[in-house]
Amino acid sequence: MSSEPHISRRDLLRGRFGRGADAVSPDRTSSLASSARPLPVLHRPPGAVEEAAFLRECTRCDACVEACPVHAIVRAGTRFREAAGTPVIDASTQPCVMCKDAPCITVCIPRVLRAELPRRMGTARIQIESCLAHTRTTCTVCSERCPVEGAITVERGRPTIHAEHCTGCGVCLSVCPAPQNGVLLLPTLARSA
Amino acid sequence: MLSVERRAFVKSTAIAAATAAAAGSARTWALPILEEPQSGSGLRWEKAPCRFCGTGCHVMVGTENGRVVAIQGDQKAEVNKGLLCVKGYHVGLALYGKDRLTTPMLRTNGVLKPITWDEAIDVISKRILGNPAGFSFYGSGQWTIPEGYAANKFVKAGMGNNQIDANPRLCMASAVTGFLSTFGVDEPPGVYDDIDKCDVAIMWGNNMAEMHPVLFSRLVDRRTRGEKVTIIDMTTRRTRTSDLADHVLLFKPHGDLAIANGIAHLLMKDNAFDHAFVEKHCNFRTLGPPKDEKSPPEMLGVPMTMDAYREAVKDYTPEVVEKLSGVSADHIRMLGALFARKDIKINSFWCMGMNQHTRGTAINCLVHGIHLLSGHFGKPGEAATSLTGQPSACGTAREVGTLCHLLPGGLAIANPQHRAHAEEHWNLAQGRISDKPGYHAVELFKRFNTPTDQGGDVTTIWVQVTNPGHTMPNLTRNFREKSKLADKFLIVSDVYPTATTELADLILPSAMWVEKNGMYGNSERRTHQWFKMVEPPGAARDDCWQTIAVSKRLAELDPTSQRDKDGVWIFKTTDVEGKEIPVWEWAHYYDRNVDERLFNEYRLFSTHKHKNLAPYAEYVKARGLRWPVVEQPDGSWRETRWRFSGFDDPFVEKGRDFQFYHSVSRDDKALIWFRPHEHPPEMPDAEFPFWLCTGRVLEHWHSGTMTRRIPPLHRAMPKAYVEMHRDDAQTMGVRSGDIITVRSRRGAVDLPAWIGGRGNPKQGEVFVPFFDEQVLINLVTLDAYDPYSKQPDYKKCAVQLTRKG
Numbered sequence: 002m003s004s005e006p007h008i009s010r011r012d013l014l015r016g017r018f019g020r021g022a023d024a025v026s027p028d029r030t031s032s033l034a035s036s037a038r039p040l041p042v043l044h045r046p047p048g049a050v051e052e053a054a055f056l057r058e059c060t061r062c063d064a065c066v067e068a069c070p071v072h073a074i075v076r077a078g079t080r081f082r083e084a085a086g087t088p089v090i091d092a093s094t095q096p097c098v099m100c101k102d103a104p105c106i107t108v109c110i111p112r113v114l115r116a117e118l119p120r121r122m123g124t125a126r127i128q129i130e131s132c133l134a135h136t137r138t139t140c141t142v143c144s145e146r147c148p149v150e151g152a153i154t155v156e157r158g159r160p161t162i163h164a165e166h167c168t169g170c171g172v173c174l175s176v177c178p179a180p181q182n183g184v185l186l187l188p189t190l191a192r193s194a
Numbered sequence: 195m196l197s198v199e200r201r202a203f204v205k206s207t208a209i210a211a212a213t214a215a216a217a218g219s220a221r222t223w224a225l226p227i228l229e230e231p232q233s234g235s236g237l238r239w240e241k242a243p244c245r246f247c248g249t250g251c252h253v254m255v256g257t258e259n260g261r262v263v264a265i266q267g268d269q270k271a272e273v274n275k276g277l278l279c280v281k282g283y284h285v286g287l288a289l290y291g292k293d294r295l296t297t298p299m300l301r302t303n304g305v306l307k308p309i310t311w312d313e314a315i316d317v318i319s320k321r322i323l324g325n326p327a328g329f330s331f332y333g334s335g336q337w338t339i340p341e342g343y344a345a346n347k348f349v350k351a352g353m354g355n356n357q358i359d360a361n362p363r364l365c366m367a368s369a370v371t372g373f374l375s376t377f378g379v380d381e382p383p384g385v386y387d388d389i390d391k392c393d394v395a396i397m398w399g400n401n402m403a404e405m406h407p408v409l410f411s412r413l414v415d416r417r418t419r420g421e422k423v424t425i426i427d428m429t430t431r432r433t434r435t436s437d438l439a440d441h442v443l444l445f446k447p448h449g450d451l452a453i454a455n456g457i458a459h460l461l462m463k464d465n466a467f468d469h470a471f472v473e474k475h476c477n478f479r480t481l482g483p484p485k486d487e488k489s490p491p492e493m494l495g496v497p498m499t500m501d502a503y504r505e506a507v508k509d510y511t512p513e514v515v516e517k518l519s520g521v522s523a524d525h526i527r528m529l530g531a532l533f534a535r536k537d538i539k540i541n542s543f544w545c546m547g548m549n550q551h552t553r554g555t556a557i558n559c560l561v562h563g564i565h566l567l568s569g570h571f572g573k574p575g576e577a578a579t580s581l582t583g584q585p586s587a588c589g590t591a592r593e594v595g596t597l598c599h600l601l602p603g604g605l606a607i608a609n610p611q612h613r614a615h616a617e618e619h620w621n622l623a624q625g626r627i628s629d630k631p632g633y634h635a636v637e638l639f640k641r642f643n644t645p646t647d648q649g650g651d652v653t654t655i656w657v658q659v660t661n662p663g664h665t666m667p668n669l670t671r672n673f674r675e676k677s678k679l680a681d682k683f684l685i686v687s688d689v690y691p692t693a694t695t696e697l698a699d700l701i702l703p704s705a706m707w708v709e710k711n712g713m714y715g716n717s718e719r720r721t722h723q724w725f726k727m728v729e730p731p732g733a734a735r736d737d738c739w740q741t742i743a744v745s746k747r748l749a750e751l752d753p754t755s756q757r758d759k760d761g762v763w764i765f766k767t768t769d770v771e772g773k774e775i776p777v778w779e780w781a782h783y784y785d786r787n788v789d790e791r792l793f794n795e796y797r798l799f800s801t802h803k804h805k806n807l808a809p810y811a812e813y814v815k816a817r818g819l820r821w822p823v824v825e826q827p828d829g830s831w832r833e834t835r836w837r838f839s840g841f842d843d844p845f846v847e848k849g850r851d852f853q854f855y856h857s858v859s860r861d862d863k864a865l866i867w868f869r870p871h872e873h874p875p876e877m878p879d880a881e882f883p884f885w886l887c888t889g890r891v892l893e894h895w896h897s898g899t900m901t902r903r904i905p906p907l908h909r910a911m912p913k914a915y916v917e918m919h920r921d922d923a924q925t926m927g928v929r930s931g932d933i934i935t936v937r938s939r940r941g942a943v944d945l946p947a948w949i950g951g952r953g954n955p956k957q958g959e960v961f962v963p964f965f966d967e968q969v970l971i972n973l974v975t976l977d978a979y980d981p982y983s984k985q986p987d988y989k990k991c992a993v994q995l996t997r998k999g
């Protein structure tokens with residue numbers, strides 16, 4: 002698996018068709034970072050400490066990368082500058098599947114991933130203009146595959162994401178079969194220390 | 195689903211999804227566009243029907259530099275009005291899986307070796323000439339109309355036998371026998387407009403939300419417009435259709451026969467049937483005694499009086515029906531009362547639930563019967579509508595007659611007059627069309643998988659556009675024995691490696707969908723046409739060309755083969771000046787539109803049974819036309835929506851409200867059948883205590899050879915599973931994601947359990963989708979079939995479940 006976060010192939014065609022970009026977080030991050038140079042907003046593995054501490058204390062040891070049974074954790078690419086080499090999740094390639102035992106947290110020696118912190122990596126939102134179920138076509142994939150009870154419910158055939166339960170694991174984003182992905186995944190902006 | 199179970203299930207499917215994502219090449223993504231195609235965008239846009247299901251949606255296909263790069267729902271198409279389902283949006287990607295077959299390959303000493311087309315054609319021709327009687331074609335409801343027509347003519351005119359059958363035998367055959375028994379002619383009287391007009395839609399074991407998703411959208415969209423439409427879902431398991439239904443009536447497998455008879459009984463008992471309609475337009479019918487011990491009674495039965503009918507259905511009181519079907523007596527009364535009402539429009543829909551049924555002909559007849567009895571027939575919104583699974587099961591298999599007992603245009607081998615018509619259209623000597631039907635699908639593969647000296651008289655099969663190595667029931671017996679029989683020879687034309695090519699002796703790479711010209715016919719009698727838009731990869735070529743090229747070689751090698759009575763080759767094609775075009779040479783195949791040439795010949799057959807087709811050119815202009823299509827005095831061509839109804843069908847005599855002009859009883863009346871409820875041939879017992887039902891899922895089309903190569907669809911539904919009831923799972927200590935062995939008397943497969951997932955079977959029942967080639971559930975299914983349609987029952991057999999590890 003490549004260490005560079007995956008850029009949607011649809012972006013390649015974006016210019017031609019003038020449609021919006023994919024809701025892939027690392028992509029958005031890069032454009033944010035290029036102007037004001039704030040701390041990049043990265044989609045971190047579960048239980049991550051606040052970003053400044055994360056950057057300071059993460060030893061880039063790759064233990065979490067190796068521990069993840071589904072290979073969801075990858076190293077951030079060089080374009081993330083000071084964050085290069087730190088663990089991120091690119092849900093459009095492989096989402097976190099919310100393992101109960103969270104081996105990534107267990108193996109983290111510098112404790113930038115902690116069992117006592119909320120496993121909230123971000124929040125997913127349904128883009129109703131792209132979601133198939135909201136645009137008159139049967140589809141129930143996101144709710145079926147969501148690993149968190151109550152995070153996605155279906156009413157009259159249409160999904161709703163409940164932010165209070167959503168952990169931002171990105172499973173819904175990765176399985177969404179809509180031609181324009183129906184899920185927008187935002188990484189958690191401010192994590193607790 | 196409990197969160198722990200959800201996680202386990204996601205985990206068990208995640209790795210497969212990741213692999214698929216990695217396999218997807220960046221350049222092979224079609225980008226469906228929602229705006230009107232812009233001129234000057236560099237793309238070329240053309241119409242085509244969707245490659246997948248029998249709904250027959252139209253798509254606009256955008257091509258650039260010889261590749262399909264964009265797909266859009268066609269706003270001009272009446273069927274889908276711009277909407278597509280998830281498969282349709284990605285249909286363009288079906289062309290670009292990485293492992294397309296691109297060169298002919300012959301198995302020599304167990305190893306597949308590339309050969310030239312010329313060699314391949316030689317191998318097939320010599321194989322056929324070596325034992326013409328042992329050769330059979332096996333085709334498909336995904337054959338285009340001209341492809342099916344060519345194969346049919348190849349066999350029935352060119353070889354003088356009827357050794358051709360096709361996979362609609364596995365999917366639509368019981369609907370055909372149902373229409374024939376009731377109306378004397380195949381295919382639905384109604385159309386999709388009924389979906390827009392009905393007040394009540396009854397699903398008879400039909401998961402329309404997943405299987406005909408655009409039609410389901412068409413139905414439920416009416417609610418968002420403020421219209422009231424009541425959906426009654428009669429089903430053996432809760433599905434996505436149930437989620438939007440007003441009433442969900444869960445019945446026991448085979449209980450549908452009891453339910454239909456229960457409705458008929460109430461209509462008769464309460465004198466609530468439509469007296470005028472029945473008197474004027476219907477006769478009653480039942481099966482006669484069997485001819486002998488071995489064969490079933492004649493399909494077309496014997497007349498019965500109304501009193502005898504009333505007597506026959508009398509046993510099916512709501513209470514008895516409750517016992518037989520598991521649906522409450524109150525719900526049976528509700529259905530009876532519904533059909534008794536004259537102020538509402540009722541439409542029934544069905545698909546594989548009623549067709550893949552050892553009593554398929556019977557249940558099809560019964561559902562037609564209650565519509566006729568109650569007079570809910572022949573007006574917009576009032577029909578009994580069978581939906582097809584394949585894009586051209588109707589257009590090709592049923593209308594072109596690529597089955598072992600049919601001729602084009604709804605003509606039958608058994609009828610001497612029909613054979614004479616065919617001989618006339620094809621300029622054949624009298625008696626050239628054999629009166630002996632060929633083998634139906636299951637029988638064909640049974641014989642192919644039986645040693646030749648033990649009655650296995652089928653030695654060579656040429657399979658086009660289908661995957662019997664995945665979809666035949668009881669695969670070990672009906673497909674895999676062949677590998678032990680050295681003298682059997684399997685030829686497979688396909689686009690990807692499949693469970694069928696695995697055992698093939700000769701593999702031919704085919705062009706698919708918009709890589710060739712084509713025509714399909716959907717579930718509502720609508721014939722579509724499209725043009726070739728891109729080149730097939732490598733040496734892949736049209737199936738139709740393959741058939742024609744072999745026909746030519748046979749004609750060269752054997753002066754009695756593939757020629758008409760004047761010795762002219764049956765596919766002779768000329769240019770405008772009458773000069774022959776060598777269409778058997780690939781370089782010249784597209785010198786003329788061979789589809790047009792074949793279709794315009796075929797359409798001559800269509801008038802005998804009032805299935806009139808327009809000339810090819812009319813279909814070029816239209817988003818499909820529904821037959822009968824009849825020329826008007828002003829030279830235009832008019833399609834027909836409601837067959838047999840005086841207000842729309844041009845073949846109904848002036849002044850009559852209805853006329854069943856192909857009536858079995860020859861008096862312009864339709865037949866209301868009595869057929870009793872019977873138990874299925876295999877039922878759960880102590881050793882095999884669960885019912886197994888198999889079927890499709892929304893994201894995959896049939897055996898998944900195309901859709902599993904489309905990354906977004908594969909990620910959305912990566913792997914087959916076994917759905918079980920929560921209580922059964924609890925008793926067995928099974929959680930979602932645990933691996934279960936599903937075993938029948940015939941075979942076993944291992945699958946992850948999915949509890950509380952997409953569908954919810956009743957206690958004592960499990961469901962497994964069949965799309966996944968890694969888990970061939972047809973190793974487990976039963977090959978018992980309906981005695982009339984010869985269609986096997988994939989929906990019911992007995993299995994045991996064991997938890998692995």
Ligand code: SF4
Binds near residue numbers: 244250277278279408
């Ligand atoms: S698969 Fe069927 S419902 Fe879906 S777009 Fe194609 S034809 Fe329409």
